[in-house]
Amino acid sequence: MSVEAAALALRVSNLNFQYKKRLTGKIAGIGAAAGLADISFEIRAGETLSIVGKSGSGKSTLVKCIVGLVRPDSGDIFIARMDYLHAAGPARKAIRRKVQAVFQDSASSLSPRMTVEEIISEPLAIHRVGNAQSRRERTRSVVDAVGLPYSFLTRRSAELSGGQRQRVAIARALSVEPELLILDEPLTALDLSIKAQLSNLLAELQEQFGVAYLHISHDLFGVAALSDRVAVMHGGRIVENADRTALFTNPVHLETRSLLAEML
Amino acid sequence: MKYVFHRIAHTVVLLLAVSICSFLLLTLAPGKPFDEMRTNPRVSSATIAAERTRYGLDRPIVERYFYWAKGLLHGDAGFSFSYGMDVRSFIWAPTRNTLLLTITATILAWLISIPIGIWCATSNGAIDRVTGLATSLLVSLPEPFLALCLLYVALRLKYTPIGGMSSLDFDAFSIGGKVLDLMRHLFLPVLILVFAILPVLVRHIRASMLDVLRAPYIEAARLGGVRRMRVIWRLAAPAAANPIFPFVGFSIGYLLSVSLIVEVIMQWPGLGPLFLESIYSRDLFVVVDVVLLSTLFMVVGNLIADLLLYWNDPRIRLS
Amino acid sequence: MRHLSLLRISVAVIASFYLVAIAAEFFAPYGFAVSDREHTNCPPTRIHVVDESGHWHLRPFVYRYVELPGELESYQEVRSQRYPLEFFIQGAKYKFANILSGRRHLFGVASPASIFIFGTDEYGRDQLSRFIYGARISLIVGTLAAAVALFIGLGVGALCGTFGGWVDVVIMRFTELFMALPWLYLLLAVRAILPLRTSASVSLLILLSVVALVGWAKPARLFRGVILSAQELDFVVAASVIGGGKWYVFRRHVLPQTGSLLLTQAALLIPQFVIAEVTLSFLGLGVGEPIPSWGSILAPLARYESLALHWWLVLPVCAVVPLFFSYHEVTSILQRDDIPPMM
Numbered sequence: 001m002s003v004e005a006a007a008l009a010l011r012v013s014n015l016n017f018q019y020k021k022r023l024t025g026k027i028a029g030i031g032a033a034a035g036l037a038d039i040s041f042e043i044r045a046g047e048t049l050s051i052v053g054k055s056g057s058g059k060s061t062l063v064k065c066i067v068g069l070v071r072p073d074s075g076d077i078f079i080a081r082m083d084y085l086h087a088a089g090p091a092r093k094a095i096r097r098k099v100q101a102v103f104q105d106s107a108s109s110l111s112p113r114m115t116v117e118e119i120i121s122e123p124l125a126i127h128r129v130g131n132a133q134s135r136r137e138r139t140r141s142v143v144d145a146v147g148l149p150y151s152f153l154t155r156r157s158a159e160l161s162g163g164q165r166q167r168v169a170i171a172r173a174l175s176v177e178p179e180l181l182i183l184d185e186p187l188t189a190l191d192l193s194i195k196a197q198l199s200n201l202l203a204e205l206q207e208q209f210g211v212a213y214l215h216i217s218h219d220l221f222g223v224a225a226l227s228d229r230v231a232v233m234h235g236g237r238i239v240e241n242a243d244r245t246a247l248f249t250n251p252v253h254l255e256t257r258s259l260l261a262e263m264l
Numbered sequence: 265m266k267y268v269f270h271r272i273a274h275t276v277v278l279l280l281a282v283s284i285c286s287f288l289l290l291t292l293a294p295g296k297p298f299d300e301m302r303t304n305p306r307v308s309s310a311t312i313a314a315e316r317t318r319y320g321l322d323r324p325i326v327e328r329y330f331y332w333a334k335g336l337l338h339g340d341a342g343f344s345f346s347y348g349m350d351v352r353s354f355i356w357a358p359t360r361n362t363l364l365l366t367i368t369a370t371i372l373a374w375l376i377s378i379p380i381g382i383w384c385a386t387s388n389g390a391i392d393r394v395t396g397l398a399t400s401l402l403v404s405l406p407e408p409f410l411a412l413c414l415l416y417v418a419l420r421l422k423y424t425p426i427g428g429m430s431s432l433d434f435d436a437f438s439i440g441g442k443v444l445d446l447m448r449h450l451f452l453p454v455l456i457l458v459f460a461i462l463p464v465l466v467r468h469i470r471a472s473m474l475d476v477l478r479a480p481y482i483e484a485a486r487l488g489g490v491r492r493m494r495v496i497w498r499l500a501a502p503a504a505a506n507p508i509f510p511f512v513g514f515s516i517g518y519l520l521s522v523s524l525i526v527e528v529i530m531q532w533p534g535l536g537p538l539f540l541e542s543i544y545s546r547d548l549f550v551v552v553d554v555v556l557l558s559t560l561f562m563v564v565g566n567l568i569a570d571l572l573l574y575w576n577d578p579r580i581r582l583s
Numbered sequence: 584m585r586h587l588s589l590l591r592i593s594v595a596v597i598a599s600f601y602l603v604a605i606a607a608e609f610f611a612p613y614g615f616a617v618s619d620r621e622h623t624n625c626p627p628t629r630i631h632v633v634d635e636s637g638h639w640h641l642r643p644f645v646y647r648y649v650e651l652p653g654e655l656e657s658y659q660e661v662r663s664q665r666y667p668l669e670f671f672i673q674g675a676k677y678k679f680a681n682i683l684s685g686r687r688h689l690f691g692v693a694s695p696a697s698i699f700i701f702g703t704d705e706y707g708r709d710q711l712s713r714f715i716y717g718a719r720i721s722l723i724v725g726t727l728a729a730a731v732a733l734f735i736g737l738g739v740g741a742l743c744g745t746f747g748g749w750v751d752v753v754i755m756r757f758t759e760l761f762m763a764l765p766w767l768y769l770l771l772a773v774r775a776i777l778p779l780r781t782s783a784s785v786s787l788l789i790l791l792s793v794v795a796l797v798g799w800a801k802p803a804r805l806f807r808g809v810i811l812s813a814q815e816l817d818f819v820v821a822a823s824v825i826g827g828g829k830w831y832v833f834r835r836h837v838l839p840q841t842g843s844l845l846l847t848q849a850a851l852l853i854p855q856f857v858i859a860e861v862t863l864s865f866l867g868l869g870v871g872e873p874i875p876s877w878g879s880i881l882a883p884l885a886r887y888e889s890l891a892l893h894w895w896l897v898l899p900v901c902a903v904v905p906l907f908f909s910y911h912e913v914t915s916i917l918q919r920d921d922i923p924p925m926m
Contacts, residue, residue, distance in 0.1 A: 067824045068823075068824075069820065069824065093826060096826035097826055100824075101824050101825070103817060103821060108817035108818060109818050110821075111818045112818075122822070122825065123825045123826060126825065126827045126828075127826055172825065173825070278759065278760070282760060282764065289772065292776070400908065400912075401908065404904055404907035404908035404911050405904060405907065406857075406861055407858065407862070408862055408865045409900040412881060412884050412900055413897065413900055415887060415890060419887060419890060419891040517764075520765040520768065521765040521768065524765075524767050525767070525866075528885065529887075539768070540771070540866055543771060543775040543868070544779065544867075546775075546779075548775075551772065554768070555764060555768055555769075555772045559763055559768075561765075562763060562765055
């Protein structure tokens with residue numbers, strides 16, 4: 001393993017997936033779901049890759065493959081340098097710990113029945129990290145990190161604002177020290193000022209925890225601030241994958257240009 | 265048309281499955297036929313063996329099912345060990361009597377509950393509240409209890425004859441007299457059945473009607489100056505009918521159940537008393553035949569409901 | 584607010600029925616099999632507050648009833664001596680749950696007088712006592728059968744909802760069979776397979792299992808639906824994304840979502856299943872004599888000569904109305920509408 005390869009948080013190579021005809025509607029919901037065609041990309045440790053594409057471009061399918069909700073037809077996924085698709089049992093679970101996610105709709109992605117403390121410590125409990133005492137300490141430290149007061153620990157998610165809920169979701173994801181954090185449009189549903197706050201927070205947390213981000217977005221608005229590199233998806237393929245500045249200044253693919261045009 | 269075909273196919277499969285289950289019930293139930301004969305010292309074991317062969321009881325179970333099902337299709341409903349004759353020779357009369365009771369009650373219940381339900385949904389609060397309380401009380405009375413209460417009232421009032429289906433001197437009546445006598449005997453059992461199902465139907469009709477009346481197009485029609493009665497009967501009622509159609513099937517099934525109790529209490533010579541008697545005496549062919557008949561009525565009822573929905577709802581008809 | 588107080592009253596009524604059923608020995612003035620040969624078919628004992636000479640008494644009292652000479656089953660009060668109504672009276676000895684023995688009954692009168700609030704049946708047994716003991720059988724069977732049916736329903740619903748595929752298809756088709764025939768015919772057909780004359784405890788078990796067996800299909804379908812939609816919820820998906828296993832996600836996130844359905848179904852099924860027990864016992868397919876159930880104490884009424892002569896035999900019918908009414912109210916409030924669902 002080369003030095004460079006050792007520093008990869010995620011490597012996806014030649015990933016293919018086609019929805020079975022009967023299941024398309026059920027899994028994808030209302031919109032037409034795109035499959036994946038020969039997807040390959042890498043994310044280095046501590047780096048941010050943004051994947052941008054319009055709805056139906058296949059980006060949510062890609063996320064589902066990486067978090068294990070959907071099994072690809074062929075290809076490889078290496079998370080934290082470990083073969084994810086061919087692992088089973090405890091090994092698979094150990095890999096699962098290395099990738100966590102924050103979703104778009106914080107109101108529905110946090111259980112209404114659990115307190116903030118239970119929510120944040122849930123991954124710790126699932127992955128059996130430490131004992132009750134150390135979990136409590138860990139929970140408090142990530143709550144500190146996302147800038148929430150301890151008094152929130154006993155509240156339930158319905159009592160929090162959208163921005164606060166998203167901080168809870170980030171704290172939950174960071175509690176098990178993942179190497180890769182998937183941000184599935186985490187800022188879309190928020191107000192402009194809160195967007196900026198959270199965007200700064202995410203940047204700080206990346207410094208502090210050394211975690212890589214895979215940032216999914218349907219437009220280029222949020223991407224500029226956060227990402228090192230940007231990949232554009234269209235029809236289940238990655239049509240362009242470039243440095244952020246290069247992509248913004250010199251877009252090659254038609255789809256990229258169309259996304260850029262939307263920004264203006 | 266595809267919808268209709270689909271419903272009919274579904275019904276047939278359901279009937280087939282019920283027939284298999286009934287047959288298993290028939291075969292696996294403890295206490296086989298001829299057990300009583302076996303305890304009789306005057307019947308030789310050879311006779312029993314011969315009887316068993318005659319009814320095919322010594323064959324493997326799958327073969328026996330097909331033999332039995334084939335017989336059923338040809339109208340051979342098996343042999344009643346307690347009556348000592350073929351089931352088909354005596355099952356027609358109770359079937360007719362039960363259907364007479366249940367269908368009369370179903371039709372009457374719908375004829376009464378539709379206007380009441382619509383009236384409740386469209387009129388002011390007081391009427392609605394009173395009906396609401398009355399239906400709650402009726403719903404809270406278990407069916408056998410309801411039957412007994414009405415029976416008690418009828419015994420006190422002595423307006424109608426109680427028990428049985430005809431007077432003792434029925435044969436001496438003229439045709440008109442016979443019909444009148446039958447109707448007089450039908451009155452109380454039908455009344456009980458109607459009272460049993462009325463609260464359920466009224467509430468659902470009312471709820472469905474209220475739902476439709478809240479729809480914007482009804483509001484628009486009202487504001488547009490369409491007469492109130494026209495809005496209710498021509499616009500709202502047909503739309504409110506769609507969610508109500510499944511209750512046609514339900515009401516038939518439910519009234520069949522209640523009529524079993526009512527028939528037993530009122531000594532109405534229908535399937536109910538026959539069913540109960542055949543259970544007491546372990547007359548299994550009769551048990552299975554009654555189960556199959558009741559299933560048949562119910563699935564036919566559901567089929568009618570489906571077809572009514574098809575006829576009334578253009579969305580299904582066009583798809 | 585009105586709903587909340589109505590809910591409280593309904594729950595209190597239901598709870599008191601259960602309390603009386605559980606502590607039947609204490610609440611019933613007499614045993615369920617005690618027959619008073621001198622008071623067969625006796626009408627309800629009248630409770631007086633004014634005596635012969637027109638004096639008012641704070642404590643209500645009764646008179647002794649004797650049969651009119653020469654007339655069968657016609658009774659008159661012996662006005663010469665008053666028997667005051669007493670609470671926590673020493674009466675017949677009983678054993679509660681085979682451990683606690685006692686003699687106290689909630690109310691009663693000193694012998695030789697007796698108090699029959701609901702009158703007596705043809706064997707001279709106190710109808711009220713039989714009604715109270717009958718509540719025990721009917722409520723136990725109905726409630727336990729509902730619990731069993733809900734348990735099976737939840738299990739089957741979970742199986743279908745989580746595994747899907749052909750398991751789901753086969754089981755869901757199978758449940759349709761249970762809804763293809765009228766429920767009472769189904770109930771009796773299932774009852775017909777099982778032995779008719781058995782000991783009381785076996786009959787009880789048979790009643791329970793028949794009712795539960797007939798009733799599990801509908802809740803199973805409902806639970807399946809709730810579980811299916813719960814699995815689509817974002818936070819449930821999130822739980823599996825953060826690494827929760829199938830069983831963990833089901834137990835911690837999916838199962839709690841079935842809570843409200845469990846509650847409404849319980850409020851709906853218990854009265855239905857009590858009625859099922861009542862119906863079976865009424866038709867003579869329940870627990871045999873002398874053990875009473877609400878169904879079997881009404882069975883003699885099917886001979887309507889006796890109903891015509893002895894009006895008090897309908898009293899138990901009226902006495903159950905508050906229970907079923909309360910259950911109905913609870914269900915309506917839980918479902919937030921007043922539509923009785925299809926059975």
